[in-house]
Amino acid sequence: MVEVGKVLVVKRYLRQGASAECVMCEYGDVPGPRCQGHRYAVLPGGHVEAGESSASAALRELEEETTLTGTLDRLLWTGTHNGRPAYYFLVSDVYGVPELSGDEAVEHSARNSGSTRPTYSSI
Known part of the structure; x- marks a missing residue:
């Protein structure tokens, strides 16, 4: 989620069995089974290349x-x-519209998809 140059990513947040156990249900606009917080997410990252x-x-x-x-x-x-x-680094002055790209976009499938646009202040 990006708002006012800030990025919020929930790292490896696994589906919870009950809404009462889900932090995203507690603070999001869509509690319950349709809550996107029940999905899995990871931080962008990868390998350091030679000389980098x-x-x-x-x-x-x-x-x-x-x-x-x-x-x-x-x-x-x-x-x-x-x-x-x-x-793990904090990145500020973030610009752009987030769009899945690279290998991650190729591997994206209906089984591994979903997006949500909660506001920064709601979390």
Whole structure:
């Protein structure tokens, strides 16, 4: 979700069995089974290419996967994910209209789709 240059992404949010367990139902406009928060989402990301910094890779992956551009604000967290180094950055001054692109768009299917446009303030 993009609003006023900010990006909000729910990382790996899995479907909950009951609306009472779903944070998105609590704050969204469509509670219950039709709530898009019950779907799976991930942050844009990928591999760091040879000669590339993790910060540059983060901005490249954001644009490749979503068509959005932005400015790297700061490193939020570093650690490991699935046994590999992981870096999470805050990106500010985000511009564009988010659109699934790259390999993710090719792999997109009716079984793995859905979108929602909650307002930034509702979350």
